[in-house]
Amino acid sequence: MADETRTIKTDYLARVEGEGGMLIRLKGNEIEEVKLNIFEPPRFFEAFLRGRYFTEAPDITARICGICPVAYQMAACNSMESVCGVKVEGQLKALRRLLYCGEWIESHALHVYMLHAPDFLGYPSAIEIAKDAPEVVETALRLKKIGNHIMTVVGGREIHPINVKVGGFYKAPSKAELEAMVPDLEWALETSLETVKWANTLDFPDFEMDYEFAALDAGGVYPIEGGERFVSNRGLDIPIDEFYEHVVEEHVKHANALQGHMKERDSYLTGPLARYALWYDLLSPEARGAAEGIGLPKVVKNPFKSILVRSVELVEACAEALRLIREYEQPAEASIEVVPKAGAACGASEAPRGTLCHRYELDDKGIILDATITPPTAQNQPQIEADLRGFVGQFMDLSNEELTLRCEQAIRNYDPCISCATHFLTLEIERT
Amino acid sequence: MHEQATIRDLVATVLHVAEENDAKRVVRIKVKLGALSHFTPEHFEEHWVDVAAGTIAEGCKVEAELSEDLTDPNAHGVILEDVEIALG
Amino acid sequence: MRAVLAPEALEAIVDVLRRRDWRVIAPTVRDKAIVYGEIASATELPVGWKDVQGPGSYKLERRDDEARFGYAVGPQSWKRELLAPSVRLLQIKRTNGGLEPVKDAAETKRTAFFGVRPCEVAAIKIQDRVLIGGKYADEDYLQRRENSFVIAVNCGEPAANCFCASMGTGPKVEDGYDLVLTEITGGTHHFVAEAGTDEGAELLAELPQQPAADADLTAAQTVTDAAREKMGITLDRSDVHDLLLANLEHPRYDDVASRCLACTNCTLACPTCFCTAVDDANDLSGEADDRLRSWDSCFTLQYSEMHGGGTRKETKSRYRQWLTHKLSTWHDQFDTLGCVGCGRCITWCPVGIDIREEVAAIRATQEAKS
Amino acid sequence: MAQTLTETAGSLEAMTPVPYAVTAKRQDTYDTWTLELEPVDGAPIVPGPGQFNMLYAFGVGEVPISNAGNFETDERLVHTIRAVGAVTKALCAAEIGTIVGVRGPFGNTWPIVEAKGKDVVVVAGGIGLPPLRPAIYHVLKNRKDYGRFALLYGARTPTDLVFLDEVKSWQCNYDVDLDITVDVGDTDWKGKVGLVTKLIPPAQFDADDAQAFVVGPEIMMKFVAQELMNRDLPAESINVSLERTMRCGVGLCGHCQIGPTLVCRDGACYTWDKVEKLLAVKEL
């Protein structure tokens, strides 16, 4: 072989694309690998919280997620208050719950109608639904708006509310301001009852998983703004302060989001399915009635039916908001005094998409020495991958395109709070 | 997961270069793997062999060098430095 | 017409007016300050409160009596009722190629301003001059102004930043009111009331009252005299017009610019500042524009922005524009001063810049020069 | 209020634009167009020389534009507009038939009638010529009532000169001493090159009995006024037109203040003695 050869300089750069993505590697009919990539560039919240003053945590951590800022604010407050040995109770606690109901209504309405439903209805998005069935989208928007309105009245604005403070609020709304929302909320309650029925008309793939469901135990009420214990249907029952003794976070190479899993246990699931399964009996009569009305069992194991459970929780949030407003008395002080103390504690809350845990360590001046934050999506990610593994097995013969759609839908079952996960850009299916 | 896409892109580029120069075969390629590219030389070669199979780049020699410079603006990418082709 | 009223008669005032279906706007306590708001009863007045004001500071404290008007002016002025902070002047619709301006039906409800201080009456007169006294009138302002009914209250206790005596606008109101009250707290708590218009007299006639003797009028006069005495003259207005125009490049403007935040608080709190922005905003369909008018301020860059950049880029020029306008060029433009000495710009300046001090500083160095 | 306010109140319609249709349009330079406007209903307003209207482009906004018309006719409005920003671009893009809003006429007028019997010197810089055109028309129409008429016109480049043909026709038909210059010439330019101030020393007029009308950028007006005063023309005989941001055009919004004066109400035409000191102060 004496071919003439030549070397050509190219200096060509091939880029590694950085978007959310998912990889499924199939070998014949075997699933070799399922990987969910979350290319959320790291933002280092836990690092830069160090050195900040403890009262800043609710405002700063809200910025972790614009879709569920209240969840972060509440977990931060719960944790800080626990470190400092104070408890926010009575009407202030009720106001927090009301604010959070606003976030649930907003987030669940957005997710049910605008993110998840298009998958079931075969539309790329709600924008296209709006062309064919504007009333569906209008309903969604009005529901969303009512949720947002609660956040505006109680929290100052819908995204990154400004009225939340360690110890309570900066200013408590008057009873009249809250009562003004009642007619809208009554409409929202009616509509969410309809939503449950409407969601029940969708087609669900036959698919069940045997989950370990985990959620907060809020001591006799459906868990929303906080809870003292973290429990599961498989016997986990720990004070929230021991969260990190049982849950470890792992940084896996393919995702910048940390993944959580329980020591000596498998993956577990937080979020609507878990809350519902664990605390069905604590739902309001309206929400329970809605579930019964469509024959929804007390434990739902089909993740695709999370849209039903989310709708039931929408009913719950509306009914609960109405109850809280009815029972509201404007507190004399908008917050209780919180004097910083050296120490460390966990605090958690139930984001629309699952349990969110914060842990802070403070010095005696109130400066944050250490912060750990575990969002629900991080906890759910191993479970999502596990689901997908099970799920792909059933749908292996679909075309790549259809399989992609199905997988996206499956991921959306979990309402992950990252935009790259709400709509995937790249899904690679390798078949060999 | 993006290794595949990157390599496909590189193979396409190499074939394009080869074609433009009327090459019969690609003899050797030289690449610099960015420190953050997620590749090791072995890893890269493995993928390369996969993707280049069935093209005129099949069986070519792969010289892959791993850069350790994290601050390089191209640290996330793979640079195809040169391509050696056989003519005629 | 004049009379002596017991404190309970204030309730009667509110009653009578509300029975006529008027809005009654009066001082009330909210957000740790005395602000104006609609009231349904005289009990909502700030009974037994006083304000402690300083440059850039304001604090409410309890009084040891039940005075209804035992405080000076708060953060708001009646400007909010007459020259609304934001209002849609009109809507312009596109109708198959044409344009159709549509005006909003004007609010026609009569409104009583209850508790208007002499400086505020003066401020309303100044805004009348500017907004409806010239060749062109502001329709929205005129509408609101015609529907207003002014119950003034003379001042007995000026705050630290009050200087109406210097500006000749208080502490006793001269005209421009329908009814005026002077509160007398020493001895039996009572009010001396005087009507300024027929309508004021009509209202007064409906109130439970005692006739006013000369002694009562003297007592009322003593109240405002004492207030004037207490305030003293802290800004010499006699030559201020020329003083400022002769010192447009005074170094004091650099000094004040190092402190001034160009935040607009002074102008927006001021009861006479009338500058507004007029902007068009499109509706969603793109088929109609809303013409909106909102409070503007010479302290913003955009205020003086022309094609190619702002005229007053430096804070120093903006402060100079404000100061000279208030005390000097306002006179050239509208034949009146633009400042009534209410002290709001001093109290509500977040860094406590004091117009009196700035003028004094310019005067001091000017005098040193001459 | 039982006081009589209504009598003191002036016109109330000032803030409402009246629909006018674009009936003719001409491109003057690469960025300048002249529009003719006629009212959709009723008779047109008749702005005097030096006055301006607030022109409103639907959806985009409203700006002050000087009257550039009235020669033969009062039937339509003529405005020459340079497209520099959003509103002026939208106005310049208006097609024939487009409806625009008009409020006006506002501001004072050039003292052109008062200049009767005197020599007239008009100095224009670039787009400063159109606002002077109504005054020029007045002089031309009543040519015998005036003395000498010097028209000194300067622009940055030859492409910035507007109405050149019309200007030249004035020279032939009405006995106008026309002198034109550009700051920077081009290959086709055969005329003078240099600042417009250079045209003043040789201009023919009797400084004791003349009125000057000057419009251009502020800095140009300053130098022109200085040159004219160097020719012993008193500051009171030099008329300039000032420009400031205007939001209402009728003295209510406050934006157009320059010291003691409101440009929309007291101007835009001023004699130089009134404004010289004001313009000398930086950022007044």
Place this chain on the structure above:
Amino acid sequence: MGPTIAVWKFSSCDGCQLTLLDCEDELLGILGRVQIAYFPEATRAEIEGPWDLSLVEGSVTTPEEAERIKEIREKSGLVVAIGACATAGGIQALRNWANVKEYASTVYAHPEYLETLETSTPHSDHIAVDLELQGCPISKVQLVDALLAVLAGRRPNVPTSAVCTECKRRQTPCVQVLGTPCLGPVTQAGCGAICPSFARGCYGCFGPKESPNTVSLAKRWSEMGASEDQLLRAFRTFNGYKPAFREESARHGG
């Protein structure tokens, strides 16, 4: 067929793009006049570039992002940066004062897996931006106005003045004068002055206004009892990397 709009995410919390979906009253009206070309938070449909308008959320924190914004610039008629991240680097720009490698090892067990730039920077550091909407998050009103302005071909109404203008228009008694330190006088309007209306001081989430006199305000805060630490943190939060705030925080240590 209206103009095409693409919505891009960089390092951010998604709140600013969610603002678009939160325009409940306006959304359908706007969607009827534009074509959404790319908006992964809302749709899986895509229209290939070039695009008439790109809304860009989030800051540039990775080499990939630094490249991507250049491509977006090339293919977009107008680029509008939305939010504190996109206009100032956002809260994650706090890394710009720290050692990223240390940061990474604080948070992640295997920092070697991470690709990240040392800094978090606004898009204007990388490309020419046509319009910046400040705010953490941006204001709905300003977003809708900007979109309508693009549709109408007018200037968007983005005031560069202080939060105080809105505070006074809504007639809130000034909290700073009442004793609570407030960043309103140096912060750009847009939020509607909500914090003072809830009895708290503005914390500057809309970033610096034009010519902010931070020195004078900081002096006043000190007189009111604020510590140097407090001042440093106040200026170094959501818009800490914007030059005016960056310089002021540097004056108080660190």
